[in-house]
Amino acid sequence: MIRNYFTVAWRNLIRNKAFSAINMLGLALGMACSLLILLWVQDEHSVDGFHANGKYLYQVYERQQFDGKTEASYSTQGLLADELKRLIPEVQYASSLEWNNPFTFQVGDRINKMEGTFAGADFFRMFSYKLLQGNPETALDAPNGIAISRKMADQFFGSPEKAIGKAIRYENKDDLTVTAVFDNLPANSSQQFDFLRTWKDYVKVNDWVNNWSNYNPSTFIQLRPGADPAKVEAKIKAFTYRFKPKSKAIVEELALQPYPEKYLHSTFKNGQLDGGRIEYVRLFSLVALFILIIACINFMNLATARSAKRAKEVGVRKVVGAVRSALMGQFVGEAMLLTFFSIIIAVSLVALLLPAFNTLTGKQLILPVSQPAFWATLLGLLTLTGFVSGSYPALFLSAMSPIRVLKGSLRFSPGATLFRKSLVVFQFALSMLLIVGMIVMYRQMDYIQTKNLGYNRENLIYIPLEGELGQKYTLFKEEAGKMAGVLTISRMRGTPTVISHHTGDFGWPGKDPNQAISFADETVGYDFVKTMKLQLKEGRDFSKAFGTDSLGFLVNETALAKMGYKNRTVGSSIGQPLSWGQRQGTIIGILKDFHFTSMHQAIEPLIVRLDEKRQWGTVLVRTEAGKTKEALVSLEKVCKELNPRFPFTYQFSDQEFTRLYQSEQMASQLANYFAILAIFISCLGLFGLATFTAEQRTKEIGVRKVLGASVTSVVTLLSRDFLKPVLIAILCTTPVAWYAMSQWLESFAYKIDIEWWMFALAGSIAIGIALLTIGFQSIKAALMNPVKSLRSE
Known part of the structure; x- marks a missing residue:
């Protein structure tokens, strides 16, 4: 009997090549996506799990x-x-x-x-x-x-x-x-x-x-x-x-x-551990589940769309004594067989896409074909996907009345029709979530990359101050400053991208002894403001023309407000006393706030002092636009002459800045790919519903055309019915998508606003793609010869 089931299943797959190909493609893409995410999630959970203690x-x-x-x-x-x-x-x-x-x-x-x-x-x-x-x-x-x-x-x-x-x-x-x-x-x-x-x-x-x-x-x-x-x-x-x-x-x-x-749990909020990479692990685990569900729903809709052509087969089998459980077993078996072929394609796709996926995620994932757990996972995926995708068609087809089917009076109840349309609503709802996520993430990443940081990170190079370069910094600055393409040179202890050192050891007149304020602090060289292209609100940069600048301080606007100087008259903050530990000095310049950490954090109070004697740190080089390569050749030559035992190394400021958001960039790119995949698979499901509806309304379309209905009116009629589930999905998903993306944006101190046009764009994308999908089947049905339509059984 089992052999007979598989023989029938195989014949059905071969006889309906287009149907089988679409079904296998949808399932294969869904399972390939799920497998990739599963490998990534397993790897994330395995990090630091190998320590014996x-x-x-x-x-x-x-x-x-x-x-x-x-x-x-x-x-x-x-x-x-x-x-x-x-x-x-x-x-x-x-x-x-x-x-x-x-x-x-x-x-x-x-x-x-x-x-x-x-x-x-x-x-x-x-x-x-x-x-x-x-x-x-x-x-x-x-x-x-x-x-x-x-x-x-x-x-x-x-x-x-x-x-x-x-x-x-x-x-x-x-x-x-x-x-x-x-x-x-x-x-x-x-x-x-x-x-x-x-x-x-x-x-x-x-x-x-x-x-x-x-x-x-x-x-x-x-x-x-x-x-x-x-x-x-x-x-x-x-x-x-x-x-x-x-x-x-x-x-x-x-x-x-x-x-x-x-x-996975390394983010603090209000002094408590509150998430971290685990948020992305949970997010993409849900995405994998969503896409697999979308693929299964797609299978259900396509199988149901073909049900009318298999109704007589079911009727004949029931007449000759087939029980419902046997019929259900047959249809679930067919789903399992199709899923088996799909999983072979999925594994092949994963093997093909893994190098690109590793590049995107920064991982070194491999297909663990030597591990029994991998094959157990595939078997579980085969069983789960095959059963879920084949369950509804099996229940639906096995429940058909043989008398009604053989008399040609097959009709589907309003409940069955509502269920199938609900599946499409659910599909597109999940797809809408991913599309909105894609748009919001892209906008936030674009906002971060293009936001005015308060300094110009273009054509700014970092060179480590090491070896003899620390002792010969002044000579390096003189020699490199004469080179073509080099505009200005300065130095600092850290880098402009991340100033992480903090201290509360500052004092000023009127400071509350019971108040503790943590300041970011930095030491820099001459021409720091000029090289960074920072904006001075008041005062001046450190200069060799002023011998007392070794006791001077630059403070940003946030630090000035913390000191209580914000409400003083303009210019009165310059010259105010400020102490750093035992160092007594004065404020010589007020810097307009600029970002020196990730935009996940608000701008902190910053105090900067002069230190040209430090033997280590970073050299900042501002190059002329369009002459960076020429400048790098000159800088390498000078470095090798002054510091021959150290290889010449450098970093671009904009590249260092981008590294702060590697997780977010990865999530944004993955969201793009998954949203495209989800909408594609959903459209396959919509195509299944369109096919089913066209088959059910063949005679109706024929009658309408005989009575004078135009092709346009028929296409409009069919398309309107098909688009209803998409519109319902858009309406249902909008508040959920708004809440989900608002929560994601909460991790940024500086973020975009979620605007109405983002949902309108996501909806337009969904509707536009749905119309393209529906259009082919609707036009095909509308162009059918009404005589053939009326003769069809």
């Missing part, structure tokens, strides 16, 4: 209440890790970790830049990064020691075995000893580095670490088995006050987050 690993974050608000961040004190391990019995291991930076290394004549940082002695005891050479107990314990990756060992020494115990030159000033070689970090590790230096070396050259009011590194701890995380968190809540006095102006609290959760 994962259930005991926690990251410490700090919550601060000040100035009427509560904020939190992962930046902690540099001494915190060691003190937590020393004073909290439940803490077995603890490690600090600085942020990654590129550094230059040399062995013999091999010179290269590698990304890495500093970490505590317990780091390799806590995290499951495989050591190829060395001991995790001592790898990061010895002064001037360094642990390097397999890749780094191969580049500089030829192999991990040859690297151990050898010397490597760091930044052309320190000779370090390779104490360990670790395997290249897996792609699903949120931490990515090529080397780690000892924390002892970091503390030795960073005196600020010894001050409990300074923050920067991350702190990780590993609890002992059996320790209660909630009790440990309560115990360390006020831990920092063991080392510094409490302040009325600011309240500090420490808290814990399970480390494996940090990658």
Whole structure:
């Protein structure tokens, strides 16, 4: 019997090639999309899940209440890790970790830049990064020691075995000893580095670490088995006050987050963890489900549209004794067979699209064909999709009355018609959600990219201030300034794209001693305002013509308002006293607010001071429009002459700015592709409904034409009925889409307004594509010979 079912199913597929092709295409596209998203979601959930001690690993974050608000961040004190391990019995291991930076290394004549940082002695005891050479107990314990990756060992020494115990030159000033070689970090590790230096070396050259009011590194701890995380968190809540006095102006609290959760949950709101990448994981999981449902609905509509041609087959089978369960089994079996072929096409599409998908998402996904779980997933997808898509046609066709069918009086109840149209409404409702999302995301990304940041990021280049370039900066500026294409040069500690350093150690006349304000602070060189093309509201830039500028400050408008100078008379803020720690100075210029962090955050108060002596940081070079390539050649020549042991590297300001929004850009691009795919599959479903309706109204159309109806009137009649589900979908979806996109935009401090025309455009797109889909079938039905229509059964 089963063999007979499959024989009949195969014959039906072959006999109706166009129908089968459309059905398989819709299902294949839906399943391919779902598989791609499933692979991405699985990879996102797998990040940092490989650590053997994962259930005991926690990251410490700090919550601060000040100035009427509560904020939190992962930046902690540099001494915190060691003190937590020393004073909290439940803490077995603890490690600090600085942020990654590129550094230059040399062995013999091999010179290269590698990304890495500093970490505590317990780091390799806590995290499951495989050591190829060395001991995790001592790898990061010895002064001037360094642990390097397999890749780094191969580049500089030829192999991990040859690297151990050898010397490597760091930044052309320190000779370090390779104490360990670790395997290249897996792609699903949120931490990515090529080397780690000892924390002892970091503390030795960073005196600020010894001050409990300074923050920067991350702190990780590993609890002992059996320790209660909630009790440990309560115990360390006020831990920092063991080392510094409490302040009325600011309240500090420490808290814990399970480390494996940090990658997906890393956004803070009002001092509490509130989302992160998990929002996109949930979003695209829903998108995958939506598109799969749309594909299944498409199958249902197309199968139902063909039901009239299979009605007699069902009637004959029932007359000769076929029971309903057997008929249902046959139609579900046909759906399974078609789904099987669709899934083969889907897997082929996934294999073909994976390289492009990886480029878009920044992943290294592969088809896990060697894993049984992958085949189990495919089997589950086959079963679920085949059953869902074939269930309604099976129920509908198996319920037909054989007497009515064989008499030729097949009619479909209003309830059945309403159900099919409801499926189309649901399809287009999901498609509308994706189209609105596509429009809003595109507009927000365009707004970010084109918004006036307060400085000109075009033709602005960042060059790292490293090696001898730090000592020879003045000479570099003189020589490079003479080169063609170079307009102005300045320097700063960080970069204009992200000024992350903060302090509350500022004072001014009238400051409330009980008020704590966190200021972003930056050190820069001469010509900073000119090079950045910032706007001065009052005062002037730092200048060599004024010998006292080493005690001068530039402040932005937000900082001025925080100091209470906002309401003074124009110009009176210039010359006002301002202190930074023990440095006493005056305000010499007021900068108009400009963006120096992501637009997810509001512009913060910023204070800038002059520092031409710092040996590290970033050189800012403003080039002449159209002459950037020429300028880069000249800059490389000067850098190689003055800093021969360091490779010439640079970054464009606009590229660095774009990196701040990688997740949003990825989401926006994926939304574009998924919206197009959803509307395409939905139109296949609409085509199915049009086919079904045309078959049901063949005689009606013939009668209308005999009575004088024109082709235009018939097309209008059919199209009007077809467009009703689309219009209902638009009306139902608009408030849902508005709410969903409003929630997404809430994560941006600077965002677009959701306007009516976005929904009108989305609706017009849906209606326009629907009309194109409907038009072909409607015109075909309207042009049919009325004589043939009236003779049809």
